[in-house]
Amino acid sequence: xxxxxxxxxxxxxxxxxxxxxxxxxxxxxxxxxxxxxxxxxxxxxxxxxxxxxxxxxxxxxxxxxxxxxxxxxxxxxxxxxxxxxxxxxxxxxxxxxxxxxxxxxxxxxxxxxxxxxxxxxxxxxxxxxxxxxxxxxxxxxxxxxxxxxxxxxxxxxxxxxxxxxxxxxxxxxxxxxxxxxxxxxxxxxxxxxxxxxxxxxxxxxxxxxxxxxxxxxxxxxxxxxxxxxxxxxxxxxxxxxxxxxxxxxxxxxxxx
Ligand code: CIR
Numbered sequence: 107x108x109x110x111x112x113x114x115x116x117x118x119x120x121x122x123x124x125x126x127x128x129x130x131x132x133x134x135x136x137x138x139x140x141x142x143x144x145x146x147x148x149x150x151x152x153x154x155x156x157x158x159x160x161x162x163x164x165x166x167x168x169x170x171x172x173x174x175x176x177x178x179x180x181x182x183x184x185x186x187x188x189x190x191x192x193x194x195x196x197x198x199x200x201x202x203x204x205x206x207x208x209x210x211x212x213x214x215x216x217x218x219x220x221x222x223x224x225x226x227x228x229x230x231x232x233x234x235x236x237x238x239x240x241x242x243x244x245x246x247x248x249x250x251x252x253x254x255x256x257x258x259x260x261x262x263x264x265x266x267x268x269x270x271x272x273x274x275x276x277x278x279x280x281x282x283x284x285x286x287x288x289x290x291x292x293x294x295x296x297x298x299x300x301x302x303x304x305x306x307x308x309x310x311x312x313x314x315x316x317x318x319x320x321x322x323x324x325x326x327x328x329x330x331x332x333x334x335x336x337x338x339x340x341x342x343x344x345x346x347x348x349x350x351x352x353x354x355x356x357x358x359x360x361x362x
Contacts, residue, residue, distance in 0.1 A: 107317050111154045112202050112360040116142055116169035117161035123351040124167055124189060126269065130350040138347035142169070145321075145358055148341045152316035154361070159202055165195050169348075170357040172272075173222040173240075174199045176249075177362040178233070180256035181211045183249065188220035188240035206362070213252045221245035224270030224357055229277050233260040234294065236271025263294050272356050274308070278315045282336050284329070286311040301332050312354030314361065321355055 116139065121132045149156050162168045167189070174195040176183045182203045187193050203212060215221045225236035226249075233253055235246045243262075250260040267288045268274045275289040283295055286303040289311075303311045310326035313333060320333045324344040333340055345354060 108152075108154050108361045110157065110206065110362055111149050111316075112157045112159065112171055112199075113142070113146060113149075113358060114159040114169050114171045115139070115161040117163045117166065119163050119166040120169060120351065122166040123353075124191065125351050127350065127352060133347035133350045135347075138169075141344050141347055142358070145343050145345075145355070148321050148343050149316060149359065151341060152319050152321075154316065157202060157205070159199075162195075162198055165192060165198070167192050167351065167353075168195050168198065170224070170351075170353050171195075171199060171360050172357045173224050173270075175203055175360055176221075176223045176226045176233075177203070177206075177360050178228065178253070178256065178258055179231070179362075180258060181213055181252070182207045182362075183213045183215065183252055185221045185223055186215040186217060186219055186245065187222050188238075188242065188245075189222070192222075213255075215245050215248050215252075218242070219245035219248045221249055222270060223360075224272050225265075227271055227275060227277055231258045233258065234263050234271060234275075235260055236263050236265045236268075238265045238268075238270060240270065261294070263292065269352050270357075272312055273352070273354070274311050276311060276313055276315075276356065278313070278320055278333070278336065278338065284311050284313055284333075299336075301336060303332070304328050309349060309354065312356050314355045314359075316361060323349075323355060 225241040283298040310329035320338040
């Protein structure tokens with residue numbers, strides 16, 4: 107169960123955020139704020155306390171708080187984001203982490219290691235880590251060493267197509283996993299009950315389980331139906347403005 111969630115309000119500079127999909131257009135800031143409100147409401151309905159950090163205009167992508175930190179049951183890990191324009195976000199998330207973790211439970215990924223939280227998927231006490239354009243071999247080595255120190259385990263999953271691991275695969279607890287694209291056939295995930303996402307709805311592989319409920323992006327009927335069929339209550343949240351920056355539901359929060 108999760109008790110807490112940390113989010114950060116999107117900033118006006120988000121229109122300059124990194125994107126691999128410029129053809130979707132720039133995000134509409136007012137709409138993004140409304141969608142963020144709805145996202146926070148959905149989380150609250152799932153019974154978590156939500157800490158809302160203020161917008162930070164220096165970092166266009168800073169609403170995607172999942173990337174500068176990873177929070178486990180045992181410790182918090184401040185990452186070292188591989189995207190240069192985002193790297194400084196790690197220094198801005200520490201204050202919020204310190205509200206919940208003592209100093210000896212806060213760990214750091216250090217250069218030359220890079221790692222972004224979007225590449226980390228938690229399955230109980232095991233963490234899958236995507237080796238991506240943002241997360242390198244040394245970052246993964248440090249991360250797994252930290253996990254082991256705290257009695258947790260981790261393993262590397264090479265990526266070839268997607269930005270982050272959780273762009274294409276997400277764990278819904280109870281052995282259920284949403285998989286799309288390159289993750290459908292990965293042996294790493296063969297032991298799970300894989301719910302395969304049709305290619306045209308691949309964006310919606312990024313759903314989040316929060317205390318029994320699954321939050322699903324709005325506008326992806328096949329994924330919504332599949333998640334309901336798996337037995338979960340569903341809350342839909344429109345994330346259209348975040349999608350324009352390659353961001354989804356998981357990217358917008360730290361859940362612990
Ligand atoms: C980026 O490229 O870093 C942002 N525009 C999107 C980050 C998405 N975060 C995530 O998947 N965890």
